Amino acid sequence: MRSNSARDILLAYAIETAAPNEALPSAARCEAITQDTLHAIGNPNTRGGSASREQFLGFVEQRAQRIIQASQLPQEVRTVWQHTPGIARWVPLAVLVGALLIGFCMHRFTDPHRVDLLAPSLLGIVLWNFVVYLWMFGSWLRSLLRGGREAPVTLQSAHSGASATPPDATGWRSKLRARLPMPGGSGLRKMVLSFERNWWQISRRSRHAQWLLWLHLGAAMMAAGALASLWVTGLTNEYQVGWESTFLSATTVHHFLNTLFAPVQWLFGMAPWSLAEIQALQGWQSSHAPSPAALAGSAGALTATDIGERWVVSYTALLGMLVIAPRLVFALWQAARVWWLGRHVQLPLAQPYFQRLQRDFGGLAITLHVLPYSFEVSDKRRDALKHHVAAHYGAGAHVVIEPTLAYGAKLPSAAAVAGEGADTAAVLLINMAATPETEIHGELLQTARERWGSGAAIWLWTQDFAERNTGAPRRVQERRELWGEFVRAAGLVPTWVPDSAEPLASQSTPS
Secondary structure (H helix, E strand, O other): OOHHHHHHHHHHHHHHHOOOOOOOOOHHHHHHHHHHHHHHHOOHHHHOOOOOHHHHHHHHHHHHHHHHHOOOOOHHHHHHHHOOOOOOOHHHHHHHHHHHHHHHHHHHHHOOOEEEOOOHHHHHHHHHHHHHHHHHHHHHHHHHHOOOOOOOOOOOOOOOOOOOOOOOOHHHHHHHHHHOOOOOOOHHHHHHHHHHHHHHHHOHHHHHHHHHHHHHHHHHHHHHHHHHHHHHHHHHOOOEEEEOOOOOOHHHHHHHHHHHOHHHHHHHOOOOOOHHHHHHOEEEEEOOOOOHHHHOOOOOOOOHHHHHHHHHHHHHHHHHHHHHHHHHHHHHHHHHHHHHHHHOOOOOOOOHHHHHHHHHHHHHHOEEEEEEEOOOOOHHHHHHHHHHHHHHHOOOOEEEEOOOEOOOOOOOOHHHHHOOOOOEEEEEEEEOOOOOOHHHHHHHHHHHHHHHOOOOEEEEEOHHHHHHOOOOHHHHHHHHHHHHHHHHHOOOOEEEEOHHHHHHHHOOOOO
């Protein structure tokens, strides 16, 4: 899912979980939007196969857009929603220019006129990057051992969690507060803060990849700045060539330099440093003067100028191979991750909010034909039935209340009630206030099992009996057990409607 679609969904989530506000749609309005969206997109099962994840996410996105359209959001809120927070535009430029200047000044200030074989500034860049590579490799191994598992993202509701703040979010929260002129206790203000907090969690991988991108580019620019200083200084100044150390011998420096420049020597076919050259360059001399080895007439000895040029070229190749090229590759990889993550935002679909929408989406094809037996369905009862259906079958499920069956009447066939369609089902609704009778109710259940199968929907209406016996929860429990055993004896499974009667059973007291 693209980032802009995910932001729409997160804003809709913030709107639905916010405290009631005249600028926001009510819960009833959001439920109506859910049904309108389901009817607009059509039944996913009619397009072949079961509903896919992509179809569900498309439904959630369209629903979110409709909820946002139904909201009377101030312009300040819409500005926050439409402008994705991220790194300021000046930050990348500052990182690149700053790294280039730091690298340029490091060599300029430490070795302004010397070709130092043990240049601290350049060796420091190489060793620092080597340590970073080891740390990156260790982090990669640790992620492999953990199986790539990350801490789950938990969306915070706008009503209950607006005050919760992630540890790294204080900066953007203070900026966001400055952009919102609404009072501190405003429900819309809390809603927007919750929206941005959730987005901050959802986009943390993309944000982390962005920072790594610019850090890799900054490291490459630092090395490029050091090389630029090295070459610019060599064009306008005469380098002194050599090395010096209190603790390192010529043999140690000889082994160290050949180990350090081994990749360059192997790739470009350069000859390794000889021990005689290292010994001859201990101390400092002008690059225009012949080296001590050349004055001694050693065969193949290089002049100091040759050694200085070789040193500059070798360090340039070394930093290019070990710092600039790898860092550019890593930056390119992070740029690809930023691009990919921006188009594959992962939402916590296991949370109750999305699970409820999943039930709504899955219930699109169901039309329930309810047959009340020996009692009328008033408006209050109809609303309770619709609420039960929305909670268990999805908001897209349709409820059709059929004419009431008279006491002792025969059960009509399934085709006469719900038709032959695969997306329809018949439901027998019996009032639990009635006492089960084998000759009447037993025959009714047996007929339902024969015509509709063992999976026939048998709903027992509990509200009337529970309301008449609010002071006798044990009696309600006994009646539930009686009807439950009666229905199960017929080979069917009872469903208690509405579910609000369940707590009454748990409140029963022992005799």
